[in-house]
Amino acid sequence: MKPHVAVIKGGWSAERDVSLVSGSAAARALAARGYRVTEIDAGHDLAQKLAELKPDVAFNALHGRWGEDGCVQGILEVLEIPYTHSGVMASAVAMNKPMAKRVCAAAGVPVTEDRVVASEDLFKADPLPRPYVVKPVDEGSSVGVVILHPGDNTFSPDVEGPWQQNTEVMVERYIAGRELTCAVIGDRATTGVTELRPKRGFYDYEAKYSEGLTEHLIPAPVDPEIYERVRHLALSAHRALGCRGVSRADFRFDDTSGGAGELILLEVNTQPGMTPLSLVPEMAAYEGISFEDLVVWMVEDASCRR
Template identity: 40%
Template sequence: MSIVSMTEESIKALGRVAVLLGGDSAEREISLLSGQAVLTALQSRGVNAIAIDVSPDIAERLRSEKVDRVFNILHGRGGEDGKLQGLLEMMHIPYTGSGVLASALAMDKVKTKQLWAASGLPTPRFSVLHDNSDWQGLIEELGEVVVKPAHEGSSIGMSMAADASALRHAYEKASQYDTAVIAEQRIRGAEFTVPVIHGESFPAIQLSTSHEFYDYDAKYLAQDTNYLCPAPLTPEKTTELAELCLQAFSNLGAEGWGRVDVMQDQQGRFWLLELNTVPGMTDHSLVPLSAASRGMDFPELVLHIISGGAVSGTP
């Protein structure tokens, strides 16, 4: 079902749509903003949509509200890691985005990088950190590193480290959010993100910030973060990046929609960082910006995502 075919009849065929938002992850506040934007967009196009702030009684809420389909906009753990997807499949409720396995894999930065590396896809070298890690040895092996929780998004708990002392401090910071922490070789150069929606790569965005890196504040609060879309790449590099992101997406078995984050080093080589299976949809978010660059407004984008199919099938 394309945007062109979204007639009044096809809108009605979507049934009662629940926008699942909020939850209890570290990304709750962003999810609330994303969810409200998605809800408003759906309702503006005549969709019978409601919002549900996810809590332990979510199964009962879905039954009592007689939900036909779900737009999942829960960021982080509980909504992006396969748990919610498993529940929805058991309840036979179609939903947006990737299924159980791909969601769980993409949420785990270690498993993601292991699969990409094993498939010959370029991703920076990394090491899983522990309390007794050889901090100096890791710096000597990897150089400057990016330290981050293995199961968080939105750059939460993330920091840079160029020496052993800073690495230990960064590990302690990240450990506040996750029991699994990784140190990833820092790639210096241009940063890009590429949305993938129903098997198609959307225009790449190049990110530029005055912050040390593209952190939480740069993503959601700062007004001086620059987004270049379409990214200023040669046609050859544009094609290379798009094909790489499609490969990275399908390699994890992802479906529906998502966003692949990539670095380009000083030699022009691309390096895969991570796959977001439930990207942000706020006024600072990147998937809407990419869609707008090709003439698709926000409500059209939301309808495109939800009408393009659902993992558990349409009832």
């Protein structure tokens, strides 16, 4: 008899809408394979709901704060419910961008220089030479990311940005060039590396989740040596952070004229999206792994950790 799976989705982070789509897609896939599925829109009573439901395993489809940063993972550990994706420590560290970069750098994965600054200090002077990127310290899906180029107007408290919701932000050097990404499934990097080409601006939240705004090129049209290095570094970052199940690593590759040719890790996503536009299902499909097969593998992988 197949296990009873609780699909946890929604929540109250900035990525709630994406999580609802991811969770619904995973629930449909599991139901189609004969699993008993209960969908839970996560609220502050999540622990109580799970304690009453007593599922055999949880599919964690939450994205962003509280669902991807170790909080929900801790609840599931206390309730002794096996769950998909990474554990408490890996989730917490990967969600904290500065800390994740330190861990990955110690493992030999190249990252760019950064500073964590008080939001109010952004309005006094540039913390780094332009161009640079401003990010929330602990958000995903490019939520709140802003790039400041030479000649741009200085930030203002009245302009929308991560400084309005966060007392501290991370500022890092902007890397020109291409956006590359690779998934890790289990203990191996996917053979498919994807290049992302936004049709306007950069690969922000809207470009990620709006159909037609970003071109996905798989396999990425880059030199084979760079292609394999992306795969190697994605797996290295996954292992350095202690991730398990499925993760996805995002990179910048500077192949611009006069550029340094550097390949830089941006971040590791421990709970990648599972929407129709999401990258991990696309990379799995490149290897002949259907969406249903991928979701079932994730649940069975979690069940083995009971």
